[in-house]
Amino acid sequence: MTFDLFEHLEPPDVVREEFAPGAVILRHFVLPQAKAILAEVAIVVEYSPFRHMTTPGGYAMSVAMTNCGDYGWVTDHQGYRYSAEDPLTGKSWPPIAPLLYQLAVEAAVQGGFPDFQPNVCLINRYAIGAKMSLHQDKDEKNFDYPIVSMSFGLPAIFQFGGFSRSDSVQRCLLTQGDVVVWGGSSRLAYHGILPVKAGYHSDTGDCRINLTFRKVN
Template identity: 60%
Template sequence: MLDLFADAEPWHEPLAPGALILRRFALACAPELMHDIGQVAALSPFRQMVTPGGYTMSVAMTNCGALGWTTDARGYLYSPLDPLTHAHWPPMPQAFAQLCQAAATAAGYPDFQPDACLINRYGIGAKLSLHQDKDEADLRAPIVSVSLGLPAVFQFGGLHRNDPLQRLLLEHGDVVVWGGPSRLFYHGIQPLKAGHHPLTGDCRYNLTFRQAANNE
């Protein structure tokens, strides 16, 4: 399919108070990001985590940075160690950190200092149910989320699970940043539709940068 916007400059799309989409913001560095994802996964492989309720997530995950998001029988938590390898999570690649800083600054959060990056891999049919990102120690820090590969429908609601949802198509290179009044808004990804992307094949990848520890 011909992409009419292949050469378009990045642009900002307001989403909610404190939230916006930076369209195509990560397009130029996407090949380097995908290379670095492979490097991280070679040390801490992708896995489908099991929730405390016993549900196996359809999305495969790994992490990089000082802390990584994971689950165990007690609930959701951040840990410096990968429970699969019992080693520290791989360090955050420089390209990840640079993109995150640029995106956060463009969105109005220049002081964002992420210490965790959750890497999600979506196969066909994989989804992420509506949820809040609330396991972090300091909820004043924003979330920076980078989309790579196949397009997906992003659901963005409000502070309550039953609030009206916006449904927006996220494409390769798009970055969503939310914080401030919308920091705890419910969000999710609808089941990934079949397709092929020249860089990622039949998958979508997502990088979610967070400040998990309280830096004060």
């Protein structure tokens, strides 16, 4: 059974939920710009298509990925890293669109991080059943800058834990237009996404799209 969760809802007001030191959810923060953001994603995908990257251990990730910005996050048998070149196309990644950059900076300010200047946007496509295991974002050179993560399409359960994979986790439902910002003392917290449940969204179909903005250096 499929369903459309948001087709008939009016954009609600932004609600700020702090769930850990230096970590907030900005409910519906980019909901009014959702269609424009997804249109920018489509442009990126034309130049650097989604692909299922392989972990250093040889496992194909269930989440399809691409990037825009000065660098892109990649993984293969050589390890996790940032690359200025898309290994699939052999060309530079597409730039971060001004709208995406502006909204990421504004979200960081709302989260308490006024000096964020992202130069990477990792774009994830979660098909039904796709997930992201608990992990730390630690491939950046400087952890002084936050992570800004935007959600679109199908809802997902975001897990946020401590500094060990075995620590207890909070579970937060993320829906279209929600933005999560975390940094400071929570910058290296383990986090992940539980398997996306079956459904349908009028803007993305049967998948979830997630944009994660980072400052690499």
